[in-house]
Amino acid sequence: MLNAIRARRILTMEGHNTSPRTDSGYYSFPDVIEDGVIVHNSSTIVDVLSFSAFSKNYKIEAEDLGDVTLAPALINCHNHLELSHMKGKATFGEGFETWIESALPYMATPVDVQSLESAVSEMALNGTAHIADVNGRAPEAVYSAVTAHNLSCHIQFEVFGYNFPNLATGTLGAEDLFPSTVDALPNEAKKRWMTLSGHALYSTSPDALVIAKQWCRSNERYFSVHLAEHPGEEELLTKGTGRFREQLSRRVLPKDFTPPKMRAVPYAMHLGLLDESTLAVHCVHCTPEDINILQESGTTVCLCPRSNELIGVGTAPVRNFLEAGLQLTIGTDSLASNHDLNLWNEARYLRDNFDIPTGALLRMLTIAGAKALGITSELGTLSKGKRFHYAILPEDF
Template sequence: MTLFFRNCKVLPMTAAAGEPNCFDGYVGVEGRRIALVTADAAAAEAWRAAHAGAREIDGRGGILMPGLVNTHCHMAMTLQRSYADDMALMEWLNDHIWPFEARQTDDDIRVGALLGAAEMLLGGVTSVVDMYWSEAAVFDAVDRAGMRALLCASYLDTRLEAFESDLPALVEKCEGSSRIRAGLAPHAAYTCSAENLRRGMEACRRYGIPMTTHIAETLDEVRMIRERYGATPVEYLDSLGVLDGGLIAAHCVHLTDGDRRILRERGVHVAHCPTSNMKIASGVAPIERLRTEGVNCTVGTDGPSSNNDLDMWEEMRNASFLQKVTTMDPCAVPAYELLRMATVCGAAAIGHAGELGVVKEGALADLVLLSTQRPYYHPQHDVVANVAYCAKAADVDTVVVDGEVVVDGGRLSTVDLPSLYARAGAAVRRIAGEL
């Protein structure tokens, strides 16, 4: 597909110090990649003339920017949205979530994941790191929706299907995809033995895939690991070698000074999930300290059963405002750095530094056009601040993933939403009857 965006403000996320962050410009897409980014009307007209068959998209003064990268999610847990609320993590998992999940079929997971993918695409999320069971079923949903994803087959000591069936099937499916990659996800240090963590690392080496896991999400987790191993979760996982190889570590709420140093030295990517951390009363991750100390910090929604939606714009605002109030520093996580966390930094975490999270010639064409036809975008003193602190999922007009338009005029073109809603409702009614 060839696309030509005009009449829009381009927010490329490539600005160096002293350069403008946003400009009135034009963007052209050929195939899977961005072929033109310019503020020069004559250059844009020449490109347009040379691509007479291109589809033209009038931005109507909107903001064209990179698609958002959600670095921690459990997409299929849309089926558990508003199912078990207002309780601590361990009670939530043991008494509600895991019994529900034990009754899910692969088709249930497929339906839940498709609902999650639809929600995210409509909200401008073009890439996601997902962590769940039966990720081969999640693959089907993501592939159909037209999203980009790193799908990580999850396991814990009592659920080791990832090694026997889930991961091999997922890897095989991903081999033929330009958008979807496989990964592995041990649930956490407190649910996976050292033996099974090592087994996971060996599987990652064998298949050449990345790993993600939960780390130091709650004080209960920290206490359990200290009692078992005499170390913090970060220290313990580091002793096993889990933190090597570009690990994506979700949460990282309760960290010592030594933990932060280890994360920086090992090149760990942190997926910050502030809304979930607030809702479950896990605490506030020290993101400003991690970020300024050189750790790559990104943004994730966590699952829709602990959030309870997948709105990355809300997640970004919560990430920034929590750091400001807990550090008592209004300059903590400023607007442009916040947008970098959800684009540039997220792209680096999933192995696409320079190819995703930016609007530049040669980069993969994952783009979002925000409509600014809302009162809260005006006046526009600072477009970056408008996007970081005002934008909402409902503002997303157009979404391009891998060069294909998947959201057009605010409508998702790849999924029959009414039918999907009915299937999701039927699935949860059946599961509820079995509990």
Template sequence: METVDLLLIHGAVVTMDAAGHIFLDGAVAVRGSEIVAVGPSGDLAVRFAARETVDCQGCAIIPGLINAHAHVPMSLLRGLVADQQLDVWLFGYMFPVESRFVDPEFVFTGTQLSCAEMIRGGTTTFVDMYYFEEEVARAADMSGMRAICGQTVMRLPTPDAASFDEGLERARVFIEQWHGHERIIPTIAPHAPYTCTDAIYREAAALCRRYGVPLVTHLSETEREVEESRREREVTPIRYAKRVGAFDGKCIAAHCVHATEDDIRLLREHHVGVAPCPSSNLKLASGIAPIRRFIEANLRVGLGTDGPASNDDQDMFTEIHLAALLPKGISGDPTAVPARDALALATSLGARAVHLDHLIGSLEPGKRADIAVVALGRLHSAPRYHYAPDALYSHLVYGARSADVRDVLVDGRFLL
């Protein structure tokens, strides 16, 4: 028998692999940070001797969830202001408050709170964009999570940089200091076309290409943003981003709520990861992203929570639920985004969106052991029918909640 470090047994294993394999009495074998085998419990129990065996009877074993866009230190601004549109919320409240209160301690403490919340809800990977990003990286590393950390740069003064030149230099130093970390990917995040310049995007893109990291930015979040971009630049924010080099390397574009058909073509051709944030987009009245169209167009599409100041949580189960329901409601088609596709947005498809599908997003041999174990027998999710293996997708998308998460692992290490 082969020896492994961990064997999760007797759970309903939802692999989210390309073939959609589900093992209703399944097991996952882990050695070090990697998954070495997935299959029926009986088969793996015969093949492997484990140093630790965990019984997952009555639970689903799923890939760790991926939050493709967040501002995690903003957990400390949760509930500060509500019922405002994005421009008023951002320029009237957030920027002034951040300029006064955001410092390294604020960022580190807010990130700690967010990491605890995300881990408790089954999220193992997040993509961040904020200030003093080295503190986000430090807190994420201490928590054991996987993260892409984007140092924000704007043409406006920010809490950590008086000018965009200072911001670019801060980003360069941050990337150099953290480059090569096993779980933390440091990068730069030009905030948005309406807060940046051509030079910021071009220099940010060059920095990302030099270090092989993805550029993170906001694009086409509101209808007003698109209208102003057309008026001032004669192109949409997404085409503008392409023009200034943001798509020359890997890119993760948050929101894209008002992407046109031409925009969608550009995003697909340049392999841009797209991260709609359903709760935040609804609360700020920014609109509803065309998630069904993104999937049909084979975009690299995932889901994000956005910041806790505009959500007000980091619950990926809620985002999955909304991603399944909203397209149905606006299209009149109950098959618009099936449950399996909705779950994929936070797992296998989400991994493609953040350019990490070679490592995470599905439970397959050779991938990292980023895993969530979800209890299935709670009052709000009982009974569970077994008329078809695919029924489990519906159970997880429409019935499960973040509080049902029992265990969470990253790189084979229990975080919960």
């Protein structure tokens, strides 16, 4: 059965299907339909057209949403939903080392179903349709909470640590690392939405990162990794010293750890982790050389600006990323390091602090995220054949 919704304006974002530096690029609104209609069958978009064309071609009535602007549903490219119970519990504003010390005790506690439900409900309410979620302890609970709200999510099983006995055999798939939790997922989740992510260059064996990336590549899944997030990471990798090195030596690093004496981005490139199917998260501390590497490799950068500010790790060079033509997406990180999971608030931060226009922000929130996660056939634009999900553009945009 066909239904239809009508709005004052529809931003299809179809003209943003190209790379950020071609055609209209980051800075305009292509394919605006004034007084537009979306025809759908509840799950799939059947048509997107003007009201006048709709009146000629369809004999059904359209539900009038009023004086609103519709945009494609949003895609949150980096989250840790299993940490939703940690809202407001960590120490903020004093740097990564202080934050992680305060957060670790809470990270070990069980996932709270009520907090998880509240977090997903908030995301749905604000127009998010898909979530790239880093997980390891509660994939089944997260997947159930997300799908209950008619959303979808990638479950990124996070490779962490240095103790991987099966590295010698070259096997490091999700089924090898997390057999019980993978088995608990529905078959659809395992076939479509399961992938691997590396925690970070400092916290995960380089051999494990390489094999995890290879698994993602051979299974045509995207790979993500926290990269160049805070100053302690840079000091550890380049010099092997600092407070962060001391922290990791107590919990994570092997006794024979030797720093690569390279910055994070060049080191990731050296390991073969960066390419068009990699999502580099944070990228706060990037030099011009780092930006060139990211651009030339085709790596997508996921910005989490409010998390970076709240923890106190610095500010990513967003304008430099844009000028270099990097593919940018946006994530909210988690309630352990953010006030909320509202992607519009991340966009407001970028707009207010970097003077980023709405067209560019919408690209980051929609089609760029769909491209990075490999779901452009389902989401990213308001187009025929795609899932019937949309967001309402806030009035201040």
